[in-house]
Amino acid sequence: MHALEFEGVSKAFAEKNVIRDISFSVEQGEIFGLLGPNGAGKTTLIRLLLDIIKPDSGEIRVFGGSLSPAAKDRIGYLPEERGLYRKTKLLDTLVYLAQLKNVPRKEAHANAEALLKSLELYDYRGKRVEELSKGMQQKIQFLSSIIHEPELIILDEPFSGLDPISTKTVKDKILEYRNSGRTVILSTHMMEQAQKLCDRILMLNKGERVLYGTVAGIRKEHRNNSLLVEFAEKRNMSIIQEIPGIRKITEHDGSVEIFPEEGISAQIILQELVRRADILRFEQGLPSLNEVFIETVESGSGE
Ligand SMILES: Nc1ncnc2c1ncn2[C@@H]1O[C@H](COP(=O)(O)OP(=O)(O)OP(=O)(O)O)[C@@H](O)[C@H]1O
Secondary structure, three states, X not given: OEEEEEEEEEEEEOOEEEEEEEEEEEEOOOEEEEEOOOOOOHHHHHHHHOOOOOOOEEEEEEOOEOOOHHHHOOEEEEOXXXXXXXXXXXHHHHHHHHHHOOOOHHHHHHHHHHHHHHOOOHHHOOOEHHHOOHHHHHHHHHHHHHOOOOOEEEEEOOOOOOOHHHHHHHHHHHHHXXXXXXXXXXXXXXXXXXXXHOOEEEEEEOOEEEEEEEHHXXXXXXXXXXXXXXXXXXXXXXXXXXXXXXXXXXXXXXXXXXXXXXXXXXXXXXXXXXXXXXXXXXXXOOOOHHHHHHHHHHHOOXX
């Protein structure tokens, strides 16, 4: 069963089309990325699926049906704009929020303690929210979206304001969540995280669907015939300049990406390289999700 389906959904604000005939589905047990530049319509799409606003046309199904109050309890939401009761203690905050989602008090307490431990915040359980750093508050906000063990979590920019360690902790938790068969919708501008975490993505631009599919498939589709080379010795990088038929080179961490001129095959480049140096790795280059994102937005192209 799909966790979520959009079928031909459109939404306008004051006659400005913000979501244009969007169709996609999110499978149960996947991490689904919702990407797009500022103003693309991501938050509007999330507000539509949560039934905060209504579509002008089209159909939205959550867990195969309409969003009933019972279905709402099966969803966790981390909004982009955050807010917690500043004077309330951490543990009490989490227990209270779980109870709002109809989790019995005893179970809410046990969940809250376990989650605080897993994010190394247990020692702060008696502190008031206002006594925590911004990053800690962010982690608590993340916990508050999963405290009732929802089947579907929607995370709007979950990594903003987090240091690398906290980013990793939240990332691991998201993966653990997916690995337990639950579904995650992740909206982020952090393309590196999206590339690592998401199984599939939907990218919006000016309210339109411009990319939709698996991360690996989308990267392959946008392949630009570049070649990735790793030399046994780093100093060998300079020999590339001697090889004819190369249009451009880009250095990455320990490897070089070669862009051959039109009509120059990978075979020719490889032959030229092995004549000159020891090669550790030679493979087709793949654009990063970030590169695909920029190319798609700048060219105004899409599917
Ligand atoms: N309530 C509203 N009334 C009028 N226009 C709105 C409303 N909500 C959103 N918009 C407009 O809809 C468009 C999409 O906004 P939205 O917040 O969905 O984008 P986003 O992709 O989430 O952007 P960001 O990455 O900057 O958060 C924008 O042009 C915005 O101005």
